[in-house]
Amino acid sequence: VVTADIFSADSLKPHFKDHDVVMSCLGFPASFFSGVTGYTASMAAVVGAMRDARVNRIITMTSWYTEPDSGSQSPYLIRFLLLPMIRSVLSNMYEMESFLEKTEDINWTVVRPPGLKNLAASAQEFLTHEGYFVPDSSGQTVGRGDVARFMLSLLNSNAWVKKGVAITTK
DSSP states (O other), X not given: OOOOOTTOHHHHHHHHTTOSOEEEOOOOOOOSSSOOOHHHHHHHHHXXXXXXXXXXXXXXXXXXXXXXXXXXXXXXXXXXIXXXXXHHHHHHHHHHHHHHHTOSSOEEEEEEOSEEEOOOOXXXXXXXXXXXXXXXXXXXXXXXXXXXXXXXXXXXXXXXXXEEEEEEEO
């Protein structure tokens, strides 16, 4: 365990030196009174530190429905209750994803799970979709352990490099 300022490239750089990949599952709370900026601010610092430390691979996590119009096909309660409540978080996640898309020297993957549950990894099969949700899936939640299992599986794969992938389990 190390201490670092996630908003400072200088603070992060020594921790990235001599590593191959950065994995990030940062989360920031929703705010009704001000915009959420933690995702974009921290990713700018992370990418800066990665460049200085010569690390060019990041696997990071956001969520389903980050793209503003992607929730139009979600179930009624999610579309009209949950998404408006967390829109400030989803919007900043989308801005962070857009920032990564513009980087030419960083091999990024954005993993987009639905709602997270505090569950250990399972042996369930993953459903994936290059997009902002997995169509025709019943899973609106996934265990944190399974998200970690999926993210770790990407270490030995180029399948989703420079792409965003929505995931859930069967």
